[in-house]
Amino acid sequence: MNLGDILGSDNILPELKAANRWDAIDELIANLVDTGKIKAADREAIAAVVKKRETSMSTGIGFGIGIPHASTDLIYEVVGCLGRSKTGVNFDALDNQPVNLVMLFLVPQGQFQKHLHTLANIAKLLHKREFRQALEEASDGAAMFKIIREFGGK
Numbered sequence: 739m740n741l742g743d744i745l746g747s748d749n750i751l752p753e754l755k756a757a758n759r760w761d762a763i764d765e766l767i768a769n770l771v772d773t774g775k776i777k778a779a780d781r782e783a784i785a786a787v788v789k790k791r792e793t794s795m796s797t798g799i800g801f802g803i804g805i806p807h808a809s810t811d812l813i814y815e816v817v818g819c820l821g822r823s824k825t826g827v828n829f830d831a832l833d834n835q836p837v838n839l840v841m842l843f844l845v846p847q848g849q850f851q852k853h854l855h856t857l858a859n860i861a862k863l864l865h866k867r868e869f870r871q872a873l874e875e876a877s878d879g880a881a882m883f884k885i886i887r888e889f890g891g892k
Contacts, residue, residue: 740859742890744818744843748773750879750886754821754840759798759829763788763806766819766842775817776844784810784844798831802838802874803864807857811847816856818843822873822882838874839864863889 751769756762767785770776776784787808791797798804804827819842826836841860845853863869869889876882 740890741818741820741841741863742887744816744856745820745883745886746773747880747883749775749817749819750882751819751821752876752879752882754823754827756821756823756827757825759792759796759804759806759827759837759840760789762804762821762823762827762829762837762840763792763842766806766821766840769819769821770817770842770844775819776813780810780812784808784812788842788844796830796832798829798833798837799861800831800833800835801865801867801870802826802835803861803870804829804831804837804840805857805860805864806840806842807844807853809845809847809849809853813844813846816843816845816852820882820886822876824874839870 791808821840829837
């Protein structure tokens with residue numbers, strides 16, 4: 739499953755307001771609620787699962803990337819939201835640098851292979867310097883979505 743399969747243009751936040759990883763996770767989950775990807779009643783339970791996973795080890799993987807993720811039985815398909823922070827988010831990343839791109843995704847419970855495959859595809863794509871740079875320089879969410887569509891198939 740590729741990034742372009744998970745994200746809709748309305749699941750890209752080009753101006754993430756959060757200053758830390760916990761607020762970033764909340765902001766991205768709020769978008770998933772607002773766009774109908776997850777139920778409002780499930781917001782707190784899903785946030786708790788993502789934050790529990792994040793507490794075990796930061797998903798700030800370096801290169802200005804954070805990929806918070808979790809499995810939950812509260813969804814039926816893979817969903818995600820991408821946020822961009824121009825100032826950087828303190829994500830307790832492995833390289834101790836701020837994170838500029840935060841890709842939150844959720845996988846239905848029990849789909850371990852899909853979870854690993856999705857995480858690997860997202861990480862591989864975000865490790866491409868030209869892709870990250872294009873996203874960071876994009877003018878708005880629509881431009882970011884176009885870049886994801888262009889690079890997503892490669």
